[in-house]
Amino acid sequence: MLCQQCKELDAVLNLTHLVGEAVQQVHLCEKCAAERGLPTTIAMPKPTAIGDFLSSVQNQVSAMPGDAARCAYCGTSLRDFRASGRLGCAQCYGAFEQSLRDLLRRVQGNVKHMGRQYDAPTGEVMTQDAALSHLRQQLNDAISREEFESAASLRDQIRTLE
């Protein structure tokens, strides 16, 4: 949408005015908004809020093919990510690698982690099945010890996982 004042630049500021009982929408570009003394990035830099990030996600990711592609692990789709700005799990990084690489380059200016490297402790990652069998074992133990409160809580956890 073009700025209502200069009719040259894209409007970036959408204002809602209350005139009497009527609601009026005003759309201004950054320059015209600054001229009217309204806070803009020219007058005052704004912090990068989640909204700004979301709009860059939307601009970037909407251009990607395979919008409905889903992460096989958690079921998050690119569309979900575009709506919320959040990924569903670590595996999403593999599932949407190309889109994310472009997005990271755009919002972070880089894709390469230069910080500390990390080796996860081995044998600790629990799969869903392993977690369930671990919980079932704990449930049996709790029942045999007649600890019914913790048994009930474990049973709830198992149901949720199942």
Add this chain to the structure above:
Amino acid sequence: MTLDLSLLPDGGVPWLAASGDHADVVLSSRIRFARNVAGYAFTARARDGERLRLLAQVRDALPQVPSLGGAAVLRMDEMNLTERQLLHERHLVSKELAGLDGANEVKSAAAVLVSHEAGVMVNEEDHLRLQSFRSGFDLEGAFRTATRLDRDLGAILPYAFHPEFGFLTSCPTNTGTGMRASVLIHLPGLVLTQEISKVLQGLQQMGLTYRGLYGEGSEVIGNFFQISNQTTLGRSEDELVEHLARVVLRVVEQETQARRVLLRDAGYIIEDKLWRAYGTLRHARSLPADEAMNLLSGVRLAVGLQLIAGLSVYTLNKLLIFSQSAHLAHAAGRTLTESEANLARAKYVRRVLADETGPAGAVA
């Protein structure tokens, strides 16, 4: 569950001590790491059982993590609104974890661990948000503690890590180091001399960003700014911390310079304005939160300029946090309407100032 504040080591706010460098300008330094544990969906996508299991895993790990020794474990989903707000006012939990951001309710198994030197939010936007605060300007100290905590916990819980992208986070703006280094800084001199927008613009050009007193999405109020690194990829943790520290020291210099200019060019106007702020705090019978924050900003400046003697920065720090609405409600033992809170705030501020400087009227 009733929140027993005595269980919180140092009330969870040792950073109010005003003990570090430049403590009259820099309130606190903070490092936080965003981490996720492999094998679980990220918090927003995780099921109740996964979140409960994660919390149990973190609790099990506690005895092996020295920096969390003696930590209090507080479940957000077992607390009432005032208690959650109070923890947020102390910067111990984010709005999201405390279910205060409007969009999200408190999630099951959302919790915070608070020890003398560090804290961990569990089931926040990321599974773990490790954080360390220091009083004054001490990014290095906060970084040391947070890094130790990160290494100890990461040796027990397997973090989600990618050799190229680094630590994987729910929001890609944190991916990489997952680190946000920040200082909470008071810049009334730069605001009054109208230099602030130039300074803030400069920050953005240097890869830094600013927010209000309560971080993302919060307004700048009382001339308090939170300055932090903007990006988390492409630079190491050390580089990010050193860069921020260098820039913050420069901002502190600019603030000091602006204060000198103010005194030189508008001495009596400034002096009058600040004494009026002090007078209002000492005598007002009703104080809205925003007004109190702005008046406290003025008095803080007056103490920094040595116009007001006998009042410590520690007391001002305490007033800044403990005069907020949830703290007043907690002290009253019930929820307060806005006007009741304003009365309670004025009374609390008057009492604290009188305790420190003697009865009203005794200060020259």
